[in-house]
Amino acid sequence: KAGVTQTPRYLIKTRGQQVxxxxxxxxGHRSVSWYQQTPxxxxxxxxEYFSETQRNKGNFPGRFSGRQxxxxxxxxxxxxLELGDSALYLCASRAGQENIQYFGAGTRLSVx
Amino acid sequence: DxxxxxNSPSLSVQEGRISILNCDYTNSMFDYFLWxxxxxxxxxxxxxxxxSIKDKNEDGRFTVFLNKSAKHLSLHIVPSQPGDSAVYxxxxxxxxxxxxxxxxxxxxxxxx
Numbered sequence: 200k201a202g203v204t205q206t207p208r209y210l211i212k213t214r215g216q217q218v219x220x221x222x223x224x225x226x227g228h229r230s231v232s233w234y235q236q237t238p239x240x241x242x243x244x245x246x247e248y249f250s251e252t253q254r255n256k257g258n259f260p261g262r263f264s265g266r267q268x269x270x271x272x273x274x275x276x277x278x279x280l281e282l283g284d285s286a287l288y289l290c291a292s293r294a295g296q297e298n299i300q301y302f303g304a305g306t307r308l309s310v311x
Numbered sequence: 312d313x314x315x316x317x318n319s320p321s322l323s324v325q326e327g328r329i330s331i332l333n334c335d336y337t338n339s340m341f342d343y344f345l346w347x348x349x350x351x352x353x354x355x356x357x358x359x360x361x362x363s364i365k366d367k368n369e370d371g372r373f374t375v376f377l378n379k380s381a382k383h384l385s386l387h388i389v390p391s392q393p394g395d396s397a398v399y400x401x402x403x404x405x406x407x408x409x410x411x412x413x414x415x416x417x418x419x420x421x422x423x
Contacts, residue, residue: 203354205354232410232411234413240415241400241413241414241415241416242355242400242411242413243413244410244411244412247410255410257410289354289355291354291411298343298345298360298404299345299357299360300357300411301357302347302354302355302356303354304352304353304354305353305354
């Protein structure tokens, strides 16, 4: 069974631009969560989608948004990029009410 | 307010000896705990978990202990191997949001 796939793996953007990251969950998993990892803050929860609906949201500004499609694939969008948005963005999927989340390799975003 | 704390940023252990990684939490509503291992340039990999109704869970060389009264859990790796060198994250599930809350990680180095 294929794991969680994130594309692209690396991205370089400039301040003010917007970016879209993609995540394909493990087949059969309907829940997709997004996390931001930075050296100072560790892994911080952005949001979770389940059956195309946002189920939970972390404490991030409205510039961070996401969506989920009917095939459970998810996208995350960051608008008006700031230097502080440089981070590793991780996507995780889980099955139903299971507590174990399985992570993709992440997208490394650098904002110049 | 950091709800999951890993107070040791790093740990160095000799090959063959025991590695003990510690984690403290503050929210008594947490009911499920997980340990993840992360290599550079990869996403976190699920290692082992424990429900709050148990105080110990074993999987091969890995054992997680939970002390609910002290709000403390630990991961024991016996015997430690050089391939165990990675960053280990403790995570908790539960509380008011249905997402994982991570500690900031402990970097384990196992010396041959």
